[in-house]
Amino acid sequence: MFNNLKGLYTKEMAKKVEAMTLDVLNQVNPQTSAEAEATESLHMISGSRKALFIGINYVGQKGELRGCVNDVVNIKEFFQKHYPLDDMMILTDDKETEPETNFAPTRKNILSAFRWLIRGAKKGDSLLLHYSGHGGKVKNADGTEKSGYDQTVVPVDFQSSGQIIDDDVHDALCKDLPEGVRLTAIFDCCHSESIMDLPFIYNVNGNLEIVENDRNAAISKLVAGGTRLLLDRKNKKAMMNFGKDIMGMVKDAAGSKDGRSADAKQEHVEANTTDADIIMFSGCQDMQTSADANIAGEATGAMSYALVKTLEGHLRERITYTDLLREMRETLEGKYTQVPMLSAGRRLKLDQPFTI
Structure with missing residues (x-):
């Protein structure tokens, strides 16, 4: 007693x-401060749609994956069906699975493809980027990362050409994208929370x-x-x-x-805040790994699967960005340790319907 x-x-x-x-x-540190509140609406999409899909299984290499090219196939098919694309580029290392591949996903080709994606973009245009493959981390050389590490995209030729650090991803995709353009990025890889170095990370409540x-x-x-x-x-x-x-x-x-x-936080926010509407869904937090899973008999990335499954369940009534994040987390919860994340290049109201 x-x-x-x-x-x-x-x-x-x-x-x-x-x-x-x-x-x-x-x-x-009031919860209602300007830092904690999203204040800007997304610009309307009225122009062309352009997409880049990258899937790397690292065929024949140590650390070979099984589901990344399937992710490209599934994500591409979903968006082609529901959001007709005017132009697209595909980079994979498995031409048998994805015969439409334009280029191998080498470091040089990935950076070139990033530049291709944003080239000529203007207000009202919508850009889509999906990457499924290895994500890594390397020691930060300039002291700009709180964790001491840069997050990386791992090209198929990383052993000879190196990885692509988050600073370079941000510079290639975000830095020069003009106001009024929307870039939706999906990174299904390990250590991906800050892979684009976007300054604003959101929870399911917005x-x-x-x-x-x-x-x-x-x-x-x-x-x-x-x-x-x-x-x-x-x-x-x-x-x-x-x-x-x-x-x-x-x-x-x-x-x-x-x-x-x-x-330091304010400097990071000011340096990396974007003019464009840039929104990223990532497979996990920076210190987590993303699962290369087998679901319903098919090799797939767990986060890519959760994304398509959730969107397919909301075709009639569009789901908001924050509810999409919530349902993706619920789909993976209990089966995988990873926690999908949502970030943006500027303060945005993300209780708006998801679209590209």
Whole structure:
């Protein structure tokens, strides 16, 4: 009985600490701040549709995959059927599976294809990019990555020509794309959350996920620490440590650790914010892997499968970007550890219907 009362007491203390913590965090980093709110609508699509599909199985190489070329076939067929494409290019390393392949997915050809995709794009045009293959990470050389690593696209000839880092992906696809163009990118690969170096990452509610994650992490730590402190008020050392933790965590949650991280975050946002409407669905978070799966007897990327399955279930009534993310996550949840992500090149209202 004593243990039960102690448990109830702990829960009650935790609620009080959570309320106080939220009050503090809302003052230093309000959830309704400009950083946390999407404010801009997507431009209308009124021009041509152009698509690039890249699937790499790394046939005959160590780390060979099985489902990436199938992903290209399935994604291409879905979008051709429901969103007629005016022009497209296909890069795969399996011509038996995909005979329409234009080029091999070498490093040189992938970068050339990126440039082809955005060339001549104007307001009202819609561009689609789908990549299924290996994603990697390499040590960041210029100190611009918080994790210390650049995320990479892995070409079929990566052993001789190297990988394509996220900075180069961003420069090739995002930097010069004009206002009013929409680029929808789908990266079904490992470590893909920031593969395009887009500054705004969204959750299923349409809020900026990085803001919510910072707040939730701080709240969890502060609630745990504060509850322990209230249960042991005589422990002066615990009280001093909790005071230090509060200051550090509040600074982290506010994005202002000694004033440096806030500046670095703002510089990244300003440098990578795009004029065009660029939206990316990625297979997983930067520290996760994406599954090369076998579903219904076919080799496929788990995220590509979830995307097509979800969209096919909403052909009559278009699904929003955020609901698409939610349903994709629900499809994979419990079967795979990866968490699909949604990011954008500028602050956008993503409760609008998905279209290309």
